[in-house]
Amino acid sequence: MIELDETDRAIVRALAADATLSAGALGRELGLSQPAAWRRIKRLREAGVFRGARLDLDGAALGFGVTVFLGVKLAAKGRASLGDFERAVQAIPEVQTVEHILGMYDYRLRVVARDVPDFERVLRRRIMALPGVGSVDANVLLSEERRPGPLG
Structure with a gap:
């Protein structure tokens, strides 16, 4: 540090x-x-304080009007199933973030879609078809405020 x-x-x-x-x-x-x-x-x-620079894209302006946070619980847990799931989920372009978490779910995903029918398509055809997925809980984002975290 x-x-x-x-x-x-x-x-x-x-x-x-x-x-x-x-x-x-x-x-x-x-x-x-x-x-x-x-x-x-x-x-x-x-020193690694900066990990890179990113553009902050406006999803709505790009045609993505729905953001959903998914809690994903894997059916079986083990190094192989975690790795298989992580590799597969990273290939889905609508999945913006993949967070391995502790608690009720194994992963939290941030998923964007054009609208609710588009999200349903992504959920059914891509996410539910991932290796090891047991159950999924969805929370639709209504609004978002950006709050800067503690910096230096």
Whole structure:
């Protein structure tokens, strides 16, 4: 784990808000020179603080009007069945996230679909056909607020 000072934490917060900021813009915002900001960003990246950059896509604007969280309980558990399930579920394009969890279910999936009939098709033809699936519980997303987590 890397030691972060207040400037490092400010860099992390700024880049979490806008990952497109250049080292020069970030330096101006934080009172650093462009080379100093660049060196700090490089050090944070090399330490593994940043895992990459992503676009935040608007599913509705792309025609995906329904988001469903699925709790999946496997019928049989073991290394082979977990691995088979994980490999198979990652091949389904409508599945945005796959989380192996502890509790009532073995996995939590975030699934997007164009509408409810499209979700039913994905559920019946793709998800229920996955190796090892025992039971599934669905929760339809009504609204979502983005809350930043604790950063530095």
